[in-house]
Amino acid sequence: MAQFWKPGTEKPRLLDDGEGGVLFFSSSYSSSSSGFGFSSTEKQRQRLPVYKYRTAILYLVETHATTIIVGETGSGKTTQIPQFLKEAGWADGGRVIACTQPRRLAVQAVASRVAEEMGVKLGEEVGYTIRFEDLTNPDVTRVKFLTDGVLLREMMDDPLLTKYSVIMVDEAHERSISTDMLLGLLKKIQRRRPDLRLIISSATIEAKSMSTFFQMSKRRRGLEGETLEPKVEPAILSVEGRGFNVQIFYLEEPVSDYVQSAVSTVLSIHEQEPPGDILVFLTGQDDIDAAVQLLIEEGQNDRKKSELIVLPLYSGLSRAEQDLIFSPTPRGKRKVVISTNIAETSLTLEGIVYVIDSGFSKQRFYNPITDIESLIVAPISKASARQRTGRAGRIRPGKCYRLYTEEYFINEMPAEGIPEMQRSNLVTCVIQLKALGIDNILGFDWPSPPSPEVMVRALEVLYSLGVLDDDAKLTSPIGFQVAEIPLEPMISKMILASGELGCSEEIMTIAAVLSIQSIWASSRGAQKELDEARLRFAAAEGDHVTFLNVYKGFLQSNKSSQWCHKNFINYQAMKKVMEVREQLRRIAQRLGIIMKSCERDTTAIRKAVTAGFFANACQIEAYSHNGMYKTVRGSQEVYIHPSSVLFRVNPKWVVYHSLVSTDRQYMRNVVTIDPGWLTEVAPHFYQQRQLSHMPH
Numbered sequence: 001m002a003q004f005w006k007p008g009t010e011k012p013r014l015l016d017d018g019e020g021g022v023l024f025f026s027s028s029y030s031s032s033s034s035g036f037g038f039s040s041t042e043k044q045r046q047r048l049p050v051y052k053y054r055t056a057i058l059y060l061v062e063t064h065a066t067t068i069i070v071g072e073t074g075s076g077k078t079t080q081i082p083q084f085l086k087e088a089g090w091a092d093g094g095r096v097i098a099c100t101q102p103r104r105l106a107v108q109a110v111a112s113r114v115a116e117e118m119g120v121k122l123g124e125e126v127g128y129t130i131r132f133e134d135l136t137n138p139d140v141t142r143v144k145f146l147t148d149g150v151l152l153r154e155m156m157d158d159p160l161l162t163k164y165s166v167i168m169v170d171e172a173h174e175r176s177i178s179t180d181m182l183l184g185l186l187k188k189i190q191r192r193r194p195d196l197r198l199i200i201s202s203a204t205i206e207a208k209s210m211s212t213f214f215q216m217s218k219r220r221r222g223l224e225g226e227t228l229e230p231k232v233e234p235a236i237l238s239v240e241g242r243g244f245n246v247q248i249f250y251l252e253e254p255v256s257d258y259v260q261s262a263v264s265t266v267l268s269i270h271e272q273e274p275p276g277d278i279l280v281f282l283t284g285q286d287d288i289d290a291a292v293q294l295l296i297e298e299g300q301n302d303r304k305k306s307e308l309i310v311l312p313l314y315s316g317l318s319r320a321e322q323d324l325i326f327s328p329t330p331r332g333k334r335k336v337v338i339s340t341n342i343a344e345t346s347l348t349l350e351g352i353v354y355v356i357d358s359g360f361s362k363q364r365f366y367n368p369i370t371d372i373e374s375l376i377v378a379p380i381s382k383a384s385a386r387q388r389t390g391r392a393g394r395i396r397p398g399k400c401y402r403l404y405t406e407e408y409f410i411n412e413m414p415a416e417g418i419p420e421m422q423r424s425n426l427v428t429c430v431i432q433l434k435a436l437g438i439d440n441i442l443g444f445d446w447p448s449p450p451s452p453e454v455m456v457r458a459l460e461v462l463y464s465l466g467v468l469d470d471d472a473k474l475t476s477p478i479g480f481q482v483a484e485i486p487l488e489p490m491i492s493k494m495i496l497a498s499g500e501l502g503c504s505e506e507i508m509t510i511a512a513v514l515s516i517q518s519i520w521a522s523s524r525g526a527q528k529e530l531d532e533a534r535l536r537f538a539a540a541e542g543d544h545v546t547f548l549n550v551y552k553g554f555l556q557s558n559k560s561s562q563w564c565h566k567n568f569i570n571y572q573a574m575k576k577v578m579e580v581r582e583q584l585r586r587i588a589q590r591l592g593i594i595m596k597s598c599e600r601d602t603t604a605i606r607k608a609v610t611a612g613f614f615a616n617a618c619q620i621e622a623y624s625h626n627g628m629y630k631t632v633r634g635s636q637e638v639y640i641h642p643s644s645v646l647f648r649v650n651p652k653w654v655v656y657h658s659l660v661s662t663d664r665q666y667m668r669n670v671v672t673i674d675p676g677w678l679t680e681v682a683p684h685f686y687q688q689r690q691l692s693h694m695p696h
């Protein structure tokens with residue numbers, strides 16, 4: 001398929017003026033983009049745009065409670081600012097400088113870069129913490145990178161985060177639920193800790209609204225000047241200058257199949273452009289696996305195309321597989337990394353010269369009226385597009401191919417995405433706030449408040465899970481235990497129930513499988529074979545029990561990759577399942593959950609699943625010929641996803657794990673249940689009355 005490209009016309013973005021009494025620094029500076037091959041790391045550091053602002057940054061942080069720093073991608077915010085602070089003494093006296101990121105992969109990558117630049121061993125002076133992994137030493141770590149979710153968890157033990165002197169919330173434009181919660185809570189902490197400094201940074205953040213959010217109350221304002229307190233007015237700093245130039249190209253005509261279009265673009269870059277690795281942004285495991293497959297097939301019969309080393313990148317991959325993206329590209333080869341938006345921010349992949357942006361990502365959307373949350377492939381924002389482009393041009397000049405037209409980018413793409421807080425189910429968020437002792441959830445000071453309906457829905461679900469009591473306080477012990485497990489509360493509740501039902505070994509496996517996108521290999525072009533493979537493992541009780549069959553087969557094969565290949569199972573995903581399962585076992589041990597197998601008593605297993613996921617119960621429509629189900633709670637129309645082993649089997653009663661929306665709402669990962677269990681496990685949620693008239 002021929003694709004025609006048009007060079008983009010957009011100029012680099014500069015900040016507008018900083019009116020409104022907000023402090024604003026800016027000076028025109030363009031970093032030299034001459035040549036590569038720096039002689040030392042120190043010289044390399046000094047060439048970054050942010051280096052010229054070292055003094056200004058330190059002055060603002062010293063004198064202001066909050067500093068908002070906006071600077072182009074690759075200008076050095078993440079790697080340099082924590083080092084400036086350390087050099088200026090902000091980590092003296094046992095204090096720690098924290099830098100948060102929305103994603104685990106970025107935390108690990110940035111921490112190891114900073115350790116390398118500082119010439120120290122990772123895990124000592126510079127360390128990182130992500131969920132289930134802590135590479136810090138409390139006695140010596142002074143610069144700590146962590147996900148914003150982990151910092152929230154740290155607040156449970158230390159509500160004022162006393163060990164930190166400066167907290168830098170990086171990539172704040174992403175507005176993940178955790179980032180927004182963190183911003184709200186940090187604002188609260190600031191009132192109690194005048195010594196704490198905050199830095200909010202990103203290449204694509206709306207600085208003024210963030211600044212308005214961090215304006216302090218009148219009461220604190222009164223103190224200013226009387227004591228040595230920092231100014232309450234946030235400072236805004238614009239770091240001008242970029243790394244290396246990235247030329248942007250747009251399609252002349254829109255395309256309908258972005259996977260195919262991305263593959264064609266990779267091939268034509270390889271054909272026509274000089275050496276340099278390629279980073280492709282698609283949306284999820286399914287389309288990434290499909291693109292990887294297509295490129296591998298292309299390489300099989302063509303010597304030139306066989307020079308491509310194609311690597312997928314998504315969160316469901318094992319750690320070892322994710323690390324491959326950082327390995328150097330062998331001479332005469334070209335690496336192609338095909339990724340979800342986990343590579344969208346903060347990452348520097350050394351060899352990347354070309355970026356291909358599909359213009360889409362998978363996003364969560366929640367409807368509080370129907371109580372349905374689904375993952376939808378949706379267009380990205382301009383902020384995301386700029387971040388994606390910014391993965392090139394970091395070490396040398398680059399090119400970015402956007403698989404959409406420039407008119408679309410300019411006129412239709414939204415400037416910013418909708419904060420995740422305003423398009424998600426907030427069950428996890430509410431339980432965390434409760435665990436932090438925030439009682440008045442509805443009155444909490446959010447950067448972008450969610451609707452009260454969504455909050456009320458979340459309170460309702462937590463109440464029925466037995467996590468909250470009549471006063472909306474955490475119950476003991478269930479509420480506190482669920483809050484302690486770093487998973488969505490429904491999974492945590494399922495795990496706790498499995499302890500009582502004697503099936504914790506099986507439920508750990510199920511919880512691990514549910515935490516990744518899919519354990520099945522890509523089906524593109526081989527749907528029939530995949531369906532046949534799935535049937536070999538299928539259990540009449542549904543997908544959850546089927547996962548146990550797959551897991552058992554995998555163990556019996558000695559964790560063989562050939563066995564996975566033969567059975568259309570994603571080997572890397574299975575390795576990840578093993579990793580997660582091990583971590584969950586450790587948590588269970590800590591909580592005193594006894595590990596026990598029910599020897600495949602599927603009633604116990606399905607009951608435990610129901611104890612967590614009762615809110616997702618559905619009943620088939622009595623006279624439906626097309627497999628239509630209705631959710632018990634909201635009477636919403638839903639269907640079993642074709643990837644489920646229960647597709648076309650259509651049992652009467654099921655609970656599902658999640659929904660995906662395409663032309664219809666499809667239930668993914670479905671298990672059969674006895675409706676009598678619903679009132680047993682969630683009497684408040686399902687009144688006996690409501691179910692009694694329904695046929696069993």
Ligand SMILES: Nc1ncnc2c1ncn2[C@@H]1O[C@H](COP(=O)(O)OP(=O)(O)OP(=O)(O)O)[C@@H](O)[C@H]1O
Pocket residue numbers: 048071072073074075076077078079080113202203243345346347348350390393394395
């Ligand atoms: N692992 C690495 N290897 C080589 N150079 C690196 C590495 N990490 C960072 N750099 C260099 O440091 C520069 C600054 O990176 P840094 O992550 O600090 O920028 P940033 O301003 O935070 O970017 P972004 O907004 O995209 O996160 C990169 O452009 C690159 O030149």
